[in-house]
Amino acid sequence: MVCIFRVSLDNENIILGFVSERIRRSFIRILPGNRIKIEVSPYDSTK
Numbered sequence: 001m002v003c004i005f006r007v008s009l010d011n012e013n014i015i016l017g018f019v020s021e022r023i024r025r026s027f028i029r030i031l032p033g034n035r036i037k038i039e040v041s042p043y044d045s046t047k
Contacts, residue, residue, distance in 0.1 A: 015046050
């Protein structure tokens with residue numbers, strides 16, 4: 001099961017993101033307001 005999140009960037013864009021397998025296995029919770037690092041695909045900048 002993949003959880004997909006809407007992430008708002010500092011430049012007011014909104015992209016879709018998902019959590020890596022390592023974070024899911026460690027049961028780390030991502031809450032609204034947390035700052036995260038993302039990697040954006042060069043082929044589709046909305047995911």
